[in-house]
Amino acid sequence: MMSELKKTPLNDYYREVGAKLVDFGGWEMPVQFTSIIDEHNAVREDVGIFDVSHMGEFKVTGSEAVDFLNYALTNDVSKLKVNRAQYTTICNEDGGVIDDLLIYRLDDNTFFLVPNAGNKDTDYEWLTKIDGYDVEISDESDDYAVIAIQGPNSRAMVQKHVDEDLSEMKMFDAKQNVSLAGQEVLLSQSGYTGEDGFEIYMKPDSLEELWKLFKDDGATECGLGARDTLRLEAGLPLHGQDLSPEITPIEARIGFAVNANKDKFIGSDILKDQKANGAPRRLSAFEMTGKGIPRTDYEVFDTEGNKVGYVTSGTKSPSSGKAIGFALVDTDFYEDGKEFIVKVRKREIPAQFVKNFK
Incomplete structure (x- = not known):
């Protein structure tokens, strides 16, 4: 029997x-409100x-929080x-990457970690099984709701209300205990789009009010579809595709x-060697030609006709109109501008490596 999907306070x-x-x-999440292209743009x-x-x-938290986190x-x-x-x-x-995340330092011995939704429980279990450190780890996910407000005019929009x-x-600057339209929030200059923007951490019962505040200011409501095309254009990896327990951060x-x-941390023997001597595979940006x-x-x-890797992420870029993606390929095969073949169903389509997506 499938478990019921989790919902954010905006589900209704x-x-x-x-x-x-x-x-x-x-989680039951919006993939789009109107169209992915309109939201992306x-x-x-x-x-x-x-x-x-x-x-x-x-x-x-704890007196050994730094040592614990430096090991974990x-x-x-x-x-x-x-x-x-x-x-x-x-x-x-x-x-291999169990998860990628942001970590904030709130004071000398207090840290705030933001894991990916689908990995949260795995991360928590992994971290709490690490012994030998005087730390307390608490899952406070139910105590927070989060808005990401992104785009070249986002800073001016947020500034109006603080x-x-x-x-x-x-x-990666953060401000704690910020009053935003009367609600106390943690304000972080961060995002997953390649644009200027902020992530706003708040109490769940503040979410709908602040969402509608920014919507009334003229912000466009965006779903996961645009979030994915934006992050891929910006060259940002997605866990579960470009990152996984079988793919190292060096790769x-x-x-x-x-x-x-x-000093030693989990995975350090392999990661230090790959950082010094190179990894056998590399994630590489490409465009379809x-x-x-x-x-x-x-x-x-x-x-x-020799297999050299596989596509981890791909889409048609709304900004350029080009079909773009990441491929995990043999390191020896990669060369900027090099041509290769992507097998799209039964067709063999030419592509070439690029340094970044324009």
């Missing part, structure tokens, strides 16, 4: 406005809002200043989230 509202709902990581050109309340929230995570938490966030990963002993000066906030080209200079849209798990071949 979604039904009222006719949003298209899908199962995403065990609104974020690139103006402002879009996303309900990301399905994401998890953990707190880690791949980045160096000791370098994280109060009111700053850091991108990092939880890896297994083989170096007293703090947001002009100097840069990527996924997010080696900046692995600090090889710190023939007609066809790449999709996850499509096979990738060289021009002589």
